[in-house]
Amino acid sequence: MINEVQRLINHEAEAIQNIPVSDQYERAIELIEKHVHQLHGKLVASGMGKAGQIALNIATTFSSTGTPAVFLHPSDAQHGDLGVIQPNDVLLLISNSGKTREILELVDLADNLWPNLPIIVITGNPDGELCKMANVTLFTGNPAEVCTLGLTPSTSTTTMTVIGDILVVLMMKRIGFTNAEYAKRHHGGYLGDKSRRQARLTPDQLSK
Structure with a gap:
């Protein structure tokens, strides 16, 4: 079992090391800084299922480090919670497939409320429909799941979490958080x- 544990750790570590690095990170930070710290909006993070749990964690971490953020459940958004969105907000949407129905619907609903809100997407599919709507796309590298079935969100959510951590730390440095x-x-x-x-x-x- 010790060898198997080490193999699983290596799999996860390799997935993190293979996250693509691009200027999209700088663009994401510029959007968040502009809308949250200059225009006094907030970061609205959303995702469905396991991706939603990652979005919640990212939102709370941003809030505790000086960048106001909330988590909006995409299903609850259809039952009134959409009202939390304001005109200067920026959306951070997480979908491994890039085509999660509830998230695509959330984009349409938000646009109907406040047109042209900037969208940052974390995804394993840069060619997905969601990315066509995005201003910034942060690609996880689409790693194979460590799950024995290759189905359960595991390695994919690990890379999503790391990308969220990167955004938080970059923003802390940008605003000089003490x-x-x-x-x-x-x-x-x-x-x-x-x-x-x-x-x-x-x-x-x-x-x-």
């Missing part, structure tokens, strides 16, 4: 205590 600002948003628990203690240190002390 320990003091983190502490304001994350008061409780170990991280809240740690961020408050670090906020009291000088830059030289933090680097040691």
Whole structure:
């Protein structure tokens, strides 16, 4: 079993290393900065199923690091939650297939409410219908799932998570997000205590 565990870890690690790197990341950061930090909109992340869970994680991580974001379930959007979207928002949509019906419908509904909202897509299919609607496409590399059936979202969601982490870190650097600002948003628990203690240190002390 030890050998099998190592094989699975290697599979996941290789998928991460093979995520394509392009100028689409810079374009995504520029869109988010413009609409959230300059126009005072927010990032609205959405996905269906496992991709939706990744979108929720990305949204909460963005919010805790200085970029207001919410998760919008695509099905709930059809029952009133679409109203959370405002005219200066930017959409972050996740679909491995690039053709998830609920996400495609969400794009149409959002466009009917506020036309021409910018769209960032994380997908394993850059030729999918969703990408034709996108301003920015971030490709996962479409790795084979580590699942023994090749079906369960596993490796694909790993790469989606990594792409989300990259966007968060790039945005933190872009806006100069500090320990003091983190502490304001994350008061409780170990991280809240740690961020408050670090906020009291000088830059030289933090680097040691």
